Amino acid sequence: MDPTQLSLAEASRAIAKGELSPVALTEAYLARIAALDGELHSYLLVLTDQALEAARAAEAELKAGRSRGALHGIPIGLKDIYKTKGIRTTAGSRVYETHVPSEDAETWVRLRNAGAVLLGKQETHEFAIGGPDFTLPFPPARNPWNLAHYPAGSSSGSAAAVGAHLCAGAMGSDTGGSIRGPAAFCGLAGLKPTYGRVSRRGVFPLSYSLDHCGPLTRTVEDCALMLQALAGYDALDPASADVPVPDYARALTPRLEGLRVGVVRHFHEKDAVAGFGRASMPSATYVETFDAACKTLESLGAKLVDLQLSPLVDYADANRLIMIAEAYALHEKDFRERPQLFGRHMFARIGLGAFLSAADYVEAVRQRRELCAEFAKACEGVDVVISANATGPAPRIDAVGTYNTFERASYTAPWNLTGSPALSVQIGFENGLPLAFQIVGKPFDEAGVLRAGNAFEQAAELYRQRPPIAAPLPGR
Amino acid sequence: MAEPISDERWAFLLERAGLDPSKAPERFAELREGYRLLERLQKTVRRPRDRAAEPAHIFVHPKG
Numbered sequence: 001m002d003p004t005q006l007s008l009a010e011a012s013r014a015i016a017k018g019e020l021s022p023v024a025l026t027e028a029y030l031a032r033i034a035a036l037d038g039e040l041h042s043y044l045l046v047l048t049d050q051a052l053e054a055a056r057a058a059e060a061e062l063k064a065g066r067s068r069g070a071l072h073g074i075p076i077g078l079k080d081i082y083k084t085k086g087i088r089t090t091a092g093s094r095v096y097e098t099h100v101p102s103e104d105a106e107t108w109v110r111l112r113n114a115g116a117v118l119l120g121k122q123e124t125h126e127f128a129i130g131g132p133d134f135t136l137p138f139p140p141a142r143n144p145w146n147l148a149h150y151p152a153g154s155s156s157g158s159a160a161a162v163g164a165h166l167c168a169g170a171m172g173s174d175t176g177g178s179i180r181g182p183a184a185f186c187g188l189a190g191l192k193p194t195y196g197r198v199s200r201r202g203v204f205p206l207s208y209s210l211d212h213c214g215p216l217t218r219t220v221e222d223c224a225l226m227l228q229a230l231a232g233y234d235a236l237d238p239a240s241a242d243v244p245v246p247d248y249a250r251a252l253t254p255r256l257e258g259l260r261v262g263v264v265r266h267f268h269e270k271d272a273v274a275g276f277g278r279a280s281m282p283s284a285t286y287v288e289t290f291d292a293a294c295k296t297l298e299s300l301g302a303k304l305v306d307l308q309l310s311p312l313v314d315y316a317d318a319n320r321l322i323m324i325a326e327a328y329a330l331h332e333k334d335f336r337e338r339p340q341l342f343g344r345h346m347f348a349r350i351g352l353g354a355f356l357s358a359a360d361y362v363e364a365v366r367q368r369r370e371l372c373a374e375f376a377k378a379c380e381g382v383d384v385v386i387s388a389n390a391t392g393p394a395p396r397i398d399a400v401g402t403y404n405t406f407e408r409a410s411y412t413a414p415w416n417l418t419g420s421p422a423l424s425v426q427i428g429f430e431n432g433l434p435l436a437f438q439i440v441g442k443p444f445d446e447a448g449v450l451r452a453g454n455a456f457e458q459a460a461e462l463y464r465q466r467p468p469i470a471a472p473l474p475g476r
Numbered sequence: 477m478a479e480p481i482s483d484e485r486w487a488f489l490l491e492r493a494g495l496d497p498s499k500a501p502e503r504f505a506e507l508r509e510g511y512r513l514l515e516r517l518q519k520t521v522r523r524p525r526d527r528a529a530e531p532a533h534i535f536v537h538p539k540g
Contacts, residue, residue: 317520354493365531
């Protein structure tokens with residue numbers, strides 16, 4: 001069978017048993033990239049020779065009796081904001097179009113040490129905010145379920161590649177939802193870990209206090225396996241937390257008996273339209289699908305209670321203001337000296353930071369403390385929290401406006417503000433495109449989030465439905 | 477809906493920020509369109525608070 005049809009976990013088990021060769025797996029993924037990425041645009045750079053060399057080394061190690069664990073010989077991709085020593089890293093921008101870093105991102109070091117094979121660097125919105133942008137030299141990635149549609153961003157290439165089976169897993173980054181949005185639109189599992197859980201060192205920053213690094217995979221179990229290699233203290237990342245790392249795969253259970261789940265319904269049922277207008281109205285199908293997903297959690301033994309928080313706009317706008325201010329400070333010199341290099345969306349979104357005052361920023365950060373305290377208090381009586389993700393299917397890629405990202409409701413931004421672990425899990429379809437919700441946890445309880453997500457995923461079995469582009473290549 | 481920003485105000489804001497619109501006229505024209513969004517963001521976060529309400533930033537002494 002075509003090994004690219006396996007999940008990361010299935011491929012890992014087959015490699016461990018000697019039933020699958022890392023070289024054969026890598027060759028199969030490279031063949032798919034060559035055949036399909038011309039229309040998907042998920043990779044900015046494919047590292048064919050390096051990947052095959054790494055796969056051969058992984059295979060030799062296995063033959064010598066040495067295994068590095070679950071990621072040994074697993075082909076992955078990196079969003080092109082992750083620095084790779086000696087390998088071009090563009091951040092999706094003309095500003096860094098020929099940039100070759102002299103260091104690796106700490107996350108890539110950890111994945112490589114765990115045996116992962118790097119297939120290539122994946123398309124990203126410019127500096128993880130400006131996309132989908134047709135004014136840049138890098139064509140935007142497409143949604144694997146329908147190439148005319150948007151895969152979301154900014155980890156667009158990573159999500160598109162995982163969804164189309166052009167890699168087994170990938171790394172994204174998330175400042176307001178850039179892992180969980182693409183996971184939702186592409187029908188994947190996407191985890192934004194707790195702030196401080198996974199190193200950000202060597203990843204181009206967007207907003208220092210909101211940036212998170214995490215995996216995108218086809219199943220929640222795959223996310224758990226990638227997180228195992230990624231999690232842990234990094235003394236050279238100022239935000240890194242020295243907190244013990246549990247065994248994430250061991251935490252996964254088929255049932256959720258006694259799990260207390262708080263459901264934040266008012267975000268999508270009331271706050272979206274009240275705060276952002278009718279363009280943010282959830283689709284009727286989404287509301288029904290969200291409710292059905294909650295019932296599935298109850299059928300698994302979970303106890304659901306409604307949670308009441310401050311309005312969504314309070315969370316989303318504080319997140320946006322902080323992000324714009326921090327990102328503008330980071331790019332101010334280029335805005336002044338060579339603004340013509342920026343793409344249209346990056347310029348329009350982050351350029352707004354030029355007009356914010358110090359008092360605006362401080363007020364947003366004061367609001368952040370209030371909302372973090374509120375959410376921590378609300379979580380005292382529950383184990384995990386459910387909230388909406390995008391409340392409708394992916395739009396056409398040519399219908400995404402420059403300021404949609406600030407004008408519309410964002411259900412992912414609240415959990416960047418609180419720094420909480422948050423997992424996107426698929427809950428259904430609308431018009432042939434995936435829908436998702438989020439499972440949010442207490443700080444450093446990624447295990448609890450993954451447990452709930454895995455149990456739901458196994459019960460719903462939506463992961464078995466893959467987009468047509470993910471089918472095996474002819475003759476394989 | 478916010479009032480459109482005047483030419484004079486826009487020129488002042490750009491000058492204060494040290495930005496030169498002649499370097500990328502189309503980009504700056506679109507940026508001007510987005511200025512209205514800042515008003516909502518500012519309104520959301522600027523609200524009465526106790527003077528003792530501190531920001532979320534924390535400083536943690538490094539180990540050692």
